[in-house]
Amino acid sequence: MGRPPCCVKAEVKKGPWTPEEDLMLVAYIQEHGPGNWRAVPTNTGLMRCSKSCRLRWTNYLRPGIKRGNFSEQEEKLIVHLQALLGNRWAAIASYLPERTDNDIKNYWNTHLKKKLKKMSAGGGEGGDGEGGGAGGGEVKTRAVAPKGQWERRLQTDIHTARQALRDALSLDPSPPPAKPALESVSSAAGAAPSSQAAYASSAENIARLLEGWMRPGGDAGCGAARKTTTATTPSGSRSSASVLSGEAASASHSGGTAPTPDGSTVTSKTKDETACGAVAAPPPAFSMLESWLLDDGMGHGEAGLMDVVVPLGDPSEFF
């Protein structure tokens, strides 16, 4: 309480970012890596709140972000995960490395929720559109569920997620969208739908500018980022990074902590996987996901808890 605002509101510019501001931000991050957001406005001269800078970077400028046109596969995954995890967008986003939580959240609110609503109106089953069965209610559990309960939930989530993934994958025989790292990067620059606003293309250009910077060979951005985050404060980490690199994954495994559906846990386990990590080595996300979720060695005996989470009726009906 009484927490001072992160920025002096009067001195902070609000509203849409201009290309110039984006360039300033990108240039700074190119040099220093993401992180230490507090210092960004000061060092760049941007009249923006540090939070705003971070958000702009993570949601828009960060390379490797795919925009628009959610594939059917992605939709399915989102629907499944939303049913499983509720509105834990960051956790959901961790399964869709190329998407930001904001994007997914928006997509859910604008497309999927409506779609489900229509479905439930027409089909009766298929989950309550508003937040999904697990949605509204489940989200609350994050806040109110006692620790033990949370732990059980986590196990259930893992189990159910694995199940859901099987379903999702079996629903669509077509191979999961191979998400080659570099393709995702270039897609951020080039694959944006033409429907994007004019300015989107300038952002793409910025992303393109970054390509050289975050090229693995150079590793400059990553190195810088890592250095920054470890030297000062681990930051700029996106939960999406959790499934991005084998390193992260193995860390999760070896650490005994699966890429938990809980966003907070995910992030806490992947602090070094900064946004840069997400960009530099976006691996075959789905294969990672599959291998984890489908790994039979993980989590046993929680079948009885399946009831805890109320999945959507039949996801296949959704499509």
Add this chain to the structure above:
DNA sequence: AACCGCTACAACCGCCGGGCA
């Protein structure tokens, strides 16, 4: 051609949790 409503998405706000002194 003008107006209106809807949609999609970028951005903001407030709260929470982790790390550190």
Add this chain to the structure above:
DNA sequence: ATGCCCGGCGGTTGTAGCGGT
């Protein structure tokens, strides 16, 4: 052990663009 700082997260709002009337 405690308080503060900072970053992350989810909910909500604002607004530009688009289509229909």
